[in-house]
Amino acid sequence: MKTLEKILENLEINSWVRNFSRSPHQFNKPHETDAELIEIEGNDSQLLAVTIDSVAEEINEGFYQDPFTMGWVTVMANFSDLSAVGADPLGIVISVSVEPTRSEAFSQGIAQGMEAACRKLEVFILGGDTNTTRTISLTGCAIGVVTKEKKMTRIGCQSGDVIFLSGRAGSGSAIGLARLANLPEEYFSESCYRPTARIKEGQLIRNYATCCMDTSDGVIHTLDQLMRLNNLQFILNDNWDEIINSIALKICQAQNIPPWLMLAGLHGEFELCFTIRPQDRADFLEAAEQMEWNPIQIGEVREGDGVKIKSQGRLIEIDTALIRNLAQTAGQDSRSYAKSLIDYAMKVGI
Amino acid sequence: MKTLEKILENLEINSWVRNFSRSPHQFNKPHETDAELIEIEGNDSQLLAVTIDSVAEEINEGFYQDPFTMGWVTVMANFSDLSAVGADPLGIVISVSVEPTRSEAFSQGIAQGMEAACRKLEVFILGGDTNTTRTISLTGCAIGVVTKEKKMTRIGCQSGDVIFLSGRAGSGSAIGLARLANLPEEYFSESCYRPTARIKEGQLIRNYATCCMDTSDGVIHTLDQLMRLNNLQFILNDNWDEIINSIALKICQAQNIPPWLMLAGLHGEFELCFTIRPQDRADFLEAAEQMEWNPIQIGEVREGDGVKIKSQGRLIEIDTALIRNLAQTAGQDSRSYAKSLIDYAMKVGI
Numbered sequence: 001m002k003t004l005e006k007i008l009e010n011l012e013i014n015s016w017v018r019n020f021s022r023s024p025h026q027f028n029k030p031h032e033t034d035a036e037l038i039e040i041e042g043n044d045s046q047l048l049a050v051t052i053d054s055v056a057e058e059i060n061e062g063f064y065q066d067p068f069t070m071g072w073v074t075v076m077a078n079f080s081d082l083s084a085v086g087a088d089p090l091g092i093v094i095s096v097s098v099e100p101t102r103s104e105a106f107s108q109g110i111a112q113g114m115e116a117a118c119r120k121l122e123v124f125i126l127g128g129d130t131n132t133t134r135t136i137s138l139t140g141c142a143i144g145v146v147t148k149e150k151k152m153t154r155i156g157c158q159s160g161d162v163i164f165l166s167g168r169a170g171s172g173s174a175i176g177l178a179r180l181a182n183l184p185e186e187y188f189s190e191s192c193y194r195p196t197a198r199i200k201e202g203q204l205i206r207n208y209a210t211c212c213m214d215t216s217d218g219v220i221h222t223l224d225q226l227m228r229l230n231n232l233q234f235i236l237n238d239n240w241d242e243i244i245n246s247i248a249l250k251i252c253q254a255q256n257i258p259p260w261l262m263l264a265g266l267h268g269e270f271e272l273c274f275t276i277r278p279q280d281r282a283d284f285l286e287a288a289e290q291m292e293w294n295p296i297q298i299g300e301v302r303e304g305d306g307v308k309i310k311s312q313g314r315l316i317e318i319d320t321a322l323i324r325n326l327a328q329t330a331g332q333d334s335r336s337y338a339k340s341l342i343d344y345a346m347k348v349g350i
Numbered sequence: 351m352k353t354l355e356k357i358l359e360n361l362e363i364n365s366w367v368r369n370f371s372r373s374p375h376q377f378n379k380p381h382e383t384d385a386e387l388i389e390i391e392g393n394d395s396q397l398l399a400v401t402i403d404s405v406a407e408e409i410n411e412g413f414y415q416d417p418f419t420m421g422w423v424t425v426m427a428n429f430s431d432l433s434a435v436g437a438d439p440l441g442i443v444i445s446v447s448v449e450p451t452r453s454e455a456f457s458q459g460i461a462q463g464m465e466a467a468c469r470k471l472e473v474f475i476l477g478g479d480t481n482t483t484r485t486i487s488l489t490g491c492a493i494g495v496v497t498k499e500k501k502m503t504r505i506g507c508q509s510g511d512v513i514f515l516s517g518r519a520g521s522g523s524a525i526g527l528a529r530l531a532n533l534p535e536e537y538f539s540e541s542c543y544r545p546t547a548r549i550k551e552g553q554l555i556r557n558y559a560t561c562c563m564d565t566s567d568g569v570i571h572t573l574d575q576l577m578r579l580n581n582l583q584f585i586l587n588d589n590w591d592e593i594i595n596s597i598a599l600k601i602c603q604a605q606n607i608p609p610w611l612m613l614a615g616l617h618g619e620f621e622l623c624f625t626i627r628p629q630d631r632a633d634f635l636e637a638a639e640q641m642e643w644n645p646i647q648i649g650e651v652r653e654g655d656g657v658k659i660k661s662q663g664r665l666i667e668i669d670t671a672l673i674r675n676l677a678q679t680a681g682q683d684s685r686s687y688a689k690s691l692i693d694y695a696m697k698v699g700i
Contacts, residue, residue, distance in 0.1 A: 012480065015454075016446075019461035023441055023474030036477040038440055040495065043393060050476060052443040052491055056483045090388055091373050093402040095489045096366075104365075111369035124373035126400060127386040130362060133406045134485040139445045141402055141491035145390065 002305045004031060004228045006321045008328045031229065033153045034084035034214055037146070047151055049144045051081035056137040061334050063179050063267065066190050067106050070138055071113025077216060078142035079121055079197035080270035084214040086152040086206025087144030089121070089199060094128040095139040102136070110138065121199050152205065152212040154229050157275035161210055163234065163299040166198045166272040169219045170248030173265030177251060180338050187251055195269040201293055205274050208284040212274035219263035219298075222273045223307045224320035233304035236260075238311040238350065243298050245269075260309060261345045266327050266337070275301055311350050318348065352655045354381060354578050356671045358678045381579065383503045384434035384564055387496070397501055399494045401431035403566075406487040411684050413529050413617065416540050417456050420488055421463025427566060428492035429471055429547035430620035434564045436502040436556025437494030439471070439549060444478040445489040452486070460488065471549050502555070502562040504579050507625035511560055513584065513649040516548045516622040519569045520598030523615030527601060530688050537601055545619040551643055555624050558634040562624035569613035569648075572623045573657045574670035583654035586610075588661040588700065593648050595619075610659060611695045616677050616687070625651055661700050668698065 004010045010031060017030045027037035027047055035051040055064075055074045064070050075092060082089055094114065098107060118125055123142075171193060178188035198205075198214075205212060211230065213222045219236075227234045240249065240259040248262040276284050288295050299310070308315040322344060330340040354360045360381060367380045377387035377397055385401040405414075405424045414420050425442060432439055444464065448457060468475055473492075521543060528538035548555075548564075555562060561580065563572045569586075577584045590599065590609040598612040626634050638645050649660070658665040672694060680690040 016457070016461055016478065016480065019458065019465050020475045021465065021468065023476060025440070026474070026476055030477075036441075036443060038476060038493075040440070041438075042396075046392075048398075048440065048493070050441075050443055050491075050493060052445045052477070052489070053479050054445045054447055054481050054487075054489065056447055056481050056487075060484060088391075090375070090390070090398065091386075091400075093386060093400055093491060095402045095404045097404060097406055097487055107366070108369065111366055115369050115371065118371065124376070125370045126373060126376055126388060127380075127402070128366065129403050129489075130366065131404050131406050131487070133487055134410060135483050135487075137404075137406075137447055137481070137483055137485075137487045139402070139404065139479075139489045141400075141443060143388075143398070143400060143493065 001231060002228050008325045028153060032155055034081040035087065037085060037151055045147055046145045047148055049082055049085050049087035049146050050141065051078055052139065052141040053077045053081065054137055054139040056135070058267065059136050063176055064190065067109030068113035069190055069193060071110040072117045072194060074138040074140045075114050075117035076195055076197045076270050078140035079123060079199055080214045080216055082142050082144045083198045083202030084152065084212050084272055085146055086150050086202050087146040088203065089123045089142060089144040091124045091126040092140050092142040093126050095131070096128065097131040097133040097137045099134060099136060100132050120196060150206040152209055154211050154213045154226055157210040157230050157232065157301050159232060159301055159303045160278055161275040161301040162278060162281055162297055163301060164274055164276060164295045165219070165243065165298050166201050166295055168243060168245045168296065169215050169269055169271050170245040170262030171195060172268040173218060173262045174245060174248035174251050176265050176267040177338065180335055181255065183251065187254065188247055192247065197270045198272045200291070202272060204287055204291065205272060208276050208280050209274040210277060212272055215268045215271045215273055218265050218268040219273060220307065220318065220320055221266065221268070221324055224324055226273070227305060227307055231305065233302040234299065234307045235302060235315065236299040236307065236309050238309055242296055257342060258345050258350055260350055261341065264323050264341060264345070309350055316348065316350055351581060352578050358675045378503060382505055384431040385437065387435060387501060395497055396495045397498055399432055399435050399437035399496050400491065401428055402489065402491040403427045403431065404487055404489040406485070408617065409486050413526055414540065417459030418463035419540055419543060421460040422467045422544060424488040424490045425464050425467035426545055426547045426620050428490035429473060429549055430564045430566055432492050432494045433548045433552030434502065434562050434622055435496055436500050436552050437496040438553065439473045439492060439494040441474045441476040442490050442492040443476050445481070446478065447481040447483040447487045449484060449486060450482050470546060500556040502559055504561050504563045504576055507560040507580050507582065507651050509582060509651055509653045510628055511625040511651040512628060512631055512647055513623065513625055513651060514645045515569070515593065515648050516551050516645055518593060518595045518646065519565050519619055519621050520595040520612030521545060522618040523568060523612040524595060524598035524601050526615050526617040527688065530685055531605065533601065537604065538597055542597065547620045548622045550641070552622060554637055554641065555622060558626050558630050559624040560627060562622055565618045565621045565623055568615050568618040569623060570657065570668065570670055571616065571674055574674055576623070577655060577657055581655065583652040584649065584657045585652060585665065586649040586657065586659050588659055592646055607692060608695050608700055610700055611691065614673050614691060614695070659700055666698065666700055
């Protein structure tokens with residue numbers, strides 16, 4: 001059995017959580033959901049969904065250089081967590097900490113990115129807080145409601161369930177790699193990186209899915225966490241042309257990197273990864289088609305454990321604990337992290 | 351008429367807000383409440399109350415050196431905003447960004463301070479996010495509900511209303527001054543600075559108050575904002591022995607500083623400042639006594655504008671715009687801010 005505790009990030013979360021008393025009104029346990037689910041007194045049918053997410057490392061590592069992107073991602077990261085529990089959004093509050101040296105235009109750029117992301121999702125910024133600090137940090141806290149029967153968690157899939165992605169993944173790893181390798185703009189322009197939370201899709205998925213989690217830390221991370229939480233085996237197909245973002249694929253070809261690595265970077269995007277019972281598959285796909293959305297079938301759940309890639313008829317086990325723990329074990333520096341990741345992928349040889 | 355726009359902080363908020371579309375479900379306008387008030391679909395009687403607040407400058411300026419204080423204040427600052435709208439808390443989510451050089455014991459200290467604050471208020475941490483950044487920043491987002499009829503805002507007082515504080519103020523300025531002047535621990539030990547949000551008092555105040563706001567930026571700032579929002583004159587009595595925290599008073603005597611300055615620092619505490627109609631005063635005080643709480647009467651509201659101190663029968667106008675704007679006009683450095691503030695107070699001569 002592959003336990004949650006093999007993952008350093010999970011241990012770090014546990015080291016915080018063990019200090020805190022648990023609310024009797026909280027529906028979910030730690031690790032089980034992308035957003036916290038809370039009972040509202042006097043409201044028997046709905047749960048409040050709440051999440052908080054800061055964007056700081058991505059900016060300080062230079063992944064985002066345009067303040068518009070910084071604002072956009074802050075909003076999307078938070079609503080993506082709401083979409084993964086199937087919530088209807090109520091809005092978001094933001095806390096913006098920027099260096100005193102930043103211009104007024106820079107702050108306005110952040111605000112415009114936040115507003116554009118909200119218009120894209122048809123949601124609203126409800127309020128916020130501004131601070132002057134030595135390092136930029138942008139925090140959002142998104143709030144929504146979900147009917148108790150329709151809420152999604154990361155737990156509940158069974159052997160035989162089909163694994164889906166809400167859209168092609170890999171753009172997060174692509175921008176990370178493009179920055180670290182100093183690739184020219186023709187490979188990956190930051191203005192093309194506008195990942196979008198799947199709020200509307202989540203509202204459909206919640207009628208069918210047996211578990212759901214977003215890909216904000218990369219698809220491999222998501223599959224690994226779902227595998228550990230459900231104590232089942234997750235098998236990923238190698239139809240990379242359908243699964244991976246086309247720009248990310250182009251970078252892989254040019255840099256001679258195996259495509260699946262674009263699913264393994266810690267910098268993900270905001271797709272939903274979810275499982276559907278085989279008997280619900282046709283109904284689900286028909287409903288998706290009606291909203292002109294094409295979810296991508298990426299694999300299946302089986303008895304057992306581990307994350308495996310099915311390639312040319314073989315099942316190749318991926319050491320997803322090694323991949324996830326690289327963020328802590330490869331050193332603080334992004335470049336040594338990326339190098340360790342690529343070294344591992346070359347060894348797997350898919 | 352003294353407008354909101356004379357205050358640089360209000361202009362800064364406006365420069366953010368003007369970029370954002372407004373939710374049709376948001377009850378309050380900008381500046382009008384300590385927490386955002388949102389209608390919940392399918393729930394006619396309650397409003398959701400949400401606030402977000404980061405603690406960063408206070409740590410980086412060295413006001414807080416014990417991680418326990420940092421965690422404590424992060425929780426209290428957020429629940430204080432909820433108390434000022436009269437909300438019943440549902441919980442808080444937190445985002446913790448600390449430097450990679452900090453020890454495990456430091457993070458545990460933050461967590462213990464957060465948990466102790468939650469136990470004091472009988473509330474819960476619902477979830478969170480951790481990050482590694484170059485500068486520490488702790489953000490909380492507290493959520494609650496308030497019945498529509500009982501919600502409090504910063505607007506609604508009338509001439510003749512009595513101004514109250516939920517408790518003695520000035521501990522925030524005292525710790526700030528103690529740090530800036532390098533006063534020895536015997537004056538002000540950080541472990542004595544445990545300001546507490548007035549959740550339970552807010553739940554009583556909401557039955558009586560005509561307006562309410564917390565003192566997180568200092569009492570003078572609060573009175574100034576209420577004065578501008580209500581377009582009335584706010585008169586503050588000079589019974590400092592009853593109004594000001596005893597440690598703060600001791601520092602004033604030792605340093606030869608006028609006591610009212612302890613109400614004028616930007617680093618406040620978490621008391622509630624609110625107004626009660628004269629005909630409700632007796633009922634309110636009786637109800638307060640039953641919960642063994644002694645609210646402090648600090649002045650009254652009159653026709654006109656401005657914030658004045660009533661001293662020896664005279665009304666002395668305080669240039670509260672000058673005081674509030676010092677944070678921006680006196681330079682980024684806390685010492686030059688404190689010096690400008692003391693210089694102004696000496697000139698007023700109360």
